[in-house]
Amino acid sequence: MDVVHTQVTATGAVHNGGILLRFPRRLLMATAAAGAVAVLASTVPAGAVTIPAGDPKVLMAGGSDTTTFVVQALGEAYQASSLNTNKDRIVNVPPLHNIAKLSNAAAAAIPANLWLANARQAWPSGAVVPGDADCLTTRVYGGEGSYDANGNNSYSDSGDRRFTTVEVDADNNGTAGEAAVPGERVQLGAVAPNGSGSGRSFSQDFTNNPVGCVDMVRSSSAPGSGDRPAYDSWGFALDAIGWVYFPGNTHGVTALTQAQLNQMYTCSATDGSKPQISTWGQLSGNLADVTPIKAYRVQLGSGTGDDVARSLMGLTGNSQVGLNCTNPTALFPTVQEHDCLAVSEVDKPDAVCFYGYGRYRIQSRALEPDKRNGARFGAFAVGANTPLRPSGSTIKEGTGRYAGTRIVYTLIPKGPGNGVTTPMPSYANSLAFTGVIPANGVDINGDSDKTDPGEVTGTGSAQPGFACDGGLSKKIIRTFGLVPFGLGSTDPTNADYGQSYCRRNVYSLGS
Ligand SMILES: [Ca+2]
Ligand SMILES: [Ca+2]
Ligand SMILES: [Ca+2]
Ligand SMILES: [Ca+2]
Numbered sequence: 001m002d003v004v005h006t007q008v009t010a011t012g013a014v015h016n017g018g019i020l021l022r023f024p025r026r027l028l029m030a031t032a033a034a035g036a037v038a039v040l041a042s043t044v045p046a047g048a049v050t051i052p053a054g055d056p057k058v059l060m061a062g063g064s065d066t067t068t069f070v071v072q073a074l075g076e077a078y079q080a081s082s083l084n085t086n087k088d089r090i091v092n093v094p095p096l097h098n099i100a101k102l103s104n105a106a107a108a109a110i111p112a113n114l115w116l117a118n119a120r121q122a123w124p125s126g127a128v129v130p131g132d133a134d135c136l137t138t139r140v141y142g143g144e145g146s147y148d149a150n151g152n153n154s155y156s157d158s159g160d161r162r163f164t165t166v167e168v169d170a171d172n173n174g175t176a177g178e179a180a181v182p183g184e185r186v187q188l189g190a191v192a193p194n195g196s197g198s199g200r201s202f203s204q205d206f207t208n209n210p211v212g213c214v215d216m217v218r219s220s221s222a223p224g225s226g227d228r229p230a231y232d233s234w235g236f237a238l239d240a241i242g243w244v245y246f247p248g249n250t251h252g253v254t255a256l257t258q259a260q261l262n263q264m265y266t267c268s269a270t271d272g273s274k275p276q277i278s279t280w281g282q283l284s285g286n287l288a289d290v291t292p293i294k295a296y297r298v299q300l301g302s303g304t305g306d307d308v309a310r311s312l313m314g315l316t317g318n319s320q321v322g323l324n325c326t327n328p329t330a331l332f333p334t335v336q337e338h339d340c341l342a343v344s345e346v347d348k349p350d351a352v353c354f355y356g357y358g359r360y361r362i363q364s365r366a367l368e369p370d371k372r373n374g375a376r377f378g379a380f381a382v383g384a385n386t387p388l389r390p391s392g393s394t395i396k397e398g399t400g401r402y403a404g405t406r407i408v409y410t411l412i413p414k415g416p417g418n419g420v421t422t423p424m425p426s427y428a429n430s431l432a433f434t435g436v437i438p439a440n441g442v443d444i445n446g447d448s449d450k451t452d453p454g455e456v457t458g459t460g461s462a463q464p465g466f467a468c469d470g471g472l473s474k475k476i477i478r479t480f481g482l483v484p485f486g487l488g489s490t491d492p493t494n495a496d497y498g499q500s501y502c503r504r505n506v507y508s509l510g511s
Contacts, residue, residue, distance in 0.1 A: 049463040050456050051086040051432040058132040059215040059426055059433065060139075062093040062192050063199020064303050065337045066220035066239065066356050067408050069368055070480035074473055078433050078466045088429050089130070092218075095194040096123040096336070097142035106151025112329055113153055116299070119336035122369045127192070131182035134212025134425045137165075138186045145189020155191055162208070163187040195337070196221050196303025197318075203413045204230060215426045216434065217411040220356070221303030221310075222507040229418045232427075234435045235407035235503035236467050237482035238397070240357040240390035241307050242404050244340065244375035248349035251280035251289060255379035255387035258403075261313045264295050264352065265321050265332065272326035280350065294347040296340070297321045297332040298354055304337040308354045311404050312380065338363075339371040348374070357390040358408075361481030380404055395483045397509060405509060408482065410434045410467070415454075419444040427454030434467040436504065438496035462490065462498025470501040 061071055075090030096119055099107070108117035126142020129135075149159035156162070167177030170184045178184045193202035196219040203214040204227075223233060243256055260283060263276035281289035298305035298318065305318035315321065322328025335342045338359035343351045353375060360377070363370045379387035382403045388394045394402035412435060415424040423444035424430075431437050441450040441458030450457045467473045474484045490497035491504040 049083065049432045049437050049465055050428075050458060051084070051088070052428050052454070052456055053086060055133050056087040056089060057134060057215075057426050057429045058089050058091055058130050059430055060091050060093060060129045060135075060213060061216040061218055061410065062202060062214060063095070063411075064196040064218035064220045064408075065095040065194065066196075066304055066359060067218045067410070068092065068094055069362060070237070070358070070477060070482060071218055071410065073476045073480060074434070074467050077472055077476060081466060081472070083432070083466050083469075086429065086432075088433070090433060091127060091129045093127045093129065093141050093192045094123050095192060095198075096120045097127065097192060098123075098125040099142070099148070099191070100144045100146050100189055103146065103148035103151065106148055107153055108151075110151050112334070113151060115334050115336065115342040116153060118342065119339050122339070122341075122371060129213075131170075131185070132212075133182060135210060136180070136182045136185065137213070138183045139163075139190045139213070140186060140188050141190045141192045143189055145187070146191050147189075161189075163190045193301070195299065195301035195305070197306065198301035200227055200230075200411070203411070206416050211415055211422050212425050214413065215424070215430050217413065219303055219409040219411050220406070221306045222407065222409065223411065228505070228507070229414075231411040231413055232431070232435060233505050233507070234410050234412065234468070235485070235506055236410060236434060236473075236501075237358075237408050237477045237484055238395050239406055239408045239482050240395045240402050240404045241304060241311060241406060242355060242357065242377045242380055242390045242402075243312060244353050244355050244372075245378055246340075246343065246348040246351055246353075246376075247374045249351075250349065251284055251291065252286070253280060253283045253378070255381070256283070257380070257387070258312060258314045258382045261380075262315065264293060265297065265309075265313050266315070266323040267325040269324055272324055275325065275331065291350050294343070294351040295332050296335050296343055296351060296353045298337045299334050302337045304354070304356055307404075307406050311406065312354070314382075340373045340375050341371045343373055343375075357395060358481035365481075367480070392483065397485065397488075401509070407503065407506065407509065414444055420446060423452045423454045425453035428456040429454075432465045434502075435465050436468050436490050436497050436500050436502060437463040437465065438494070439498065440496055462496060462500070464490075464498075464500040464502070468500040468502035474501060 072092045075092050078084050104117050107113040129139040131138040145164040147161040166186050169176040171181050193199040199217040203217045268276050280291045281287045298308055309315040309318045325331055338356050340353040343353050362368050363372055377389050379389045381387040388402045390402045395405050412430045413424055415422045427444055437458055439461050441456050443450050444455055477484045485501050487499055490500040497504055
């Protein structure tokens, strides 16, 4: 087998005797489109949805840390389900994975990045996303192949390498690296997005991630208004975020308000040296207790971090943590979301960290490594409301709910130009897994037909996909510590989506 090594630098230049790594996608998509429009409604078992026929698709999902495990379980169950009539494969890429050894060593050598080098340890070695007719290049996320020369966790600096491409003869015809043959080009060491925001940016970077290479984005936070037109946003469950404290805490504070958390993570305009609330005595009222609060924060790019900032602190987003502070990095050490192992033993009695309810639950059941470090949830309220702790009964859609309740989403990108320039060829396949195929079908690019790649003509009624039909998916969602939606209107603004256990383009729970 011929194996030809090429390397792609941060600038995208290809080093391999001039072998061209890019090839005309439109040609391939046109070929795929010809087979993509047949509708299987009359032949599928009762309950199955109208997945476009054709070659099985590889549906890559990346992004949020929060929903990694539940989407993994949903994906595997879907693959084995009779509902998956096209035998599509869900490849759920973890947010963190084993990074090239030298790159990780470089990160670990930087004190501000040590948390990330350590956090990677609890995650898989990587994930393989096989090439398919939409995304011809196989991607091996994790391991050797990328290089982060300066250890800053960005792979776009001078001297960095985003991945290494090798060419193989996948179809065994004697020629390696054929542009039109899926899997003949293999990217080694690709680096996954870490977090919801990171996943959204990744999915919209059509230069580095061509159409069809990123089919779904795990997102624990609602996309911002600027991002919304680029996706169908499928809320599939409820979760909650909360603040946590640790064993040995003797400060007598077990409930916090949004106003208090805001002041614990922002400095005043006139004093950037410390946050407005910096001691436990300021929270308890016992002014003799001048012990500093060890206030940890969640990594940038994290949807959970955005929700912590918005819901718990009343800020506009995670990047506002440390507002007005001269040196926020020193004041607020970073942790990976749902991982408070980086809270040091010496800090624990005085520390505040953050957790999502679902991940707290699955770690308590040993379904994932326990990263809680002894953390327990405190109660939380906005304003003068009664502080509540997150629980299976306080996390709900209706009134009287825990104030940190949130929707968790899987986003389906529409494609470049919000689907108008190029519709996402896997769109309806993704709907069949984690959305609802609406009555009267889907016209992604708004050109008044339903025959473009990724589109379906549909049937006379809404067809909930696997994660939205209230069957096995509901059990999986509960097992993974999340709270399923009740049967309700899928999209309050569009009756074609009917009733299901998911919510489409609903960005908040209202009051
Ligand atoms: Ca770098
Ligand atoms: Ca070949
Ligand atoms: Ca794909
Ligand atoms: Ca169309």
